[in-house]
Amino acid sequence: MSQVVAVEGNQLVLLSGQVAWDSEGRLEGLGDHAAQAAQIVRNLDTALAAVGATRDDVIEETVYVVDYIALLLPAVFGPLRDGVSMAPASTLVCVPTLFAPEDLVEVRVIAAVGTIPHVTP
Structure with a gap:
């Protein structure tokens, strides 16, 4: 786990409320923390890809x-770290x-993507 991540010159992307719902809005992994975490990772991958990012770009996460x-633990x-080169700053x-009462895990992440061009006057 990391407690500090420094970011310079990147755009921040915030994803909140990532739960184990599939693309049809149905809960995956009823009663199963691991199955829900795995679905959340699939959801994160999809959402991050939409903005040109991956889980390697995540700099902070809060896991409920x-x-x-x-x-x-x-x-x-396990699913959150699978295939990631470095752990983000993390809070559980x-x-x-x-x-929703059936949700067992929820993840909020902040990713840093791209670079913000520096403009000299």
């Missing part, structure tokens, strides 16, 4: 987990419930 116990973070928050 219902019914968290330490044994869930690999199930939740244990919560009693999320927007």
Whole structure:
């Protein structure tokens, strides 16, 4: 895990409320933290690709987990780290419930993409 990530000259992309809903709005992985985390990663990949980014561009994430116990750490973070070269600054928050009662995991990320051109007057 990383606690500090420095960004210079990039645009920030904010993705909030990433849950385990498929493209039809149906929940994937009912009662299964790992399956929900895997669907969230697919959703993140799709959303980030739409702005020309990947999970390697994520600099900060907040992961909300219902019914968290330490044994869930690999199930939740395994999919998030799979294929990523460096972990972003990360916070895990244990919560009693999320927007929909069946949701067990929700992820919010900030990605830094591209470069902002420097203009000299």
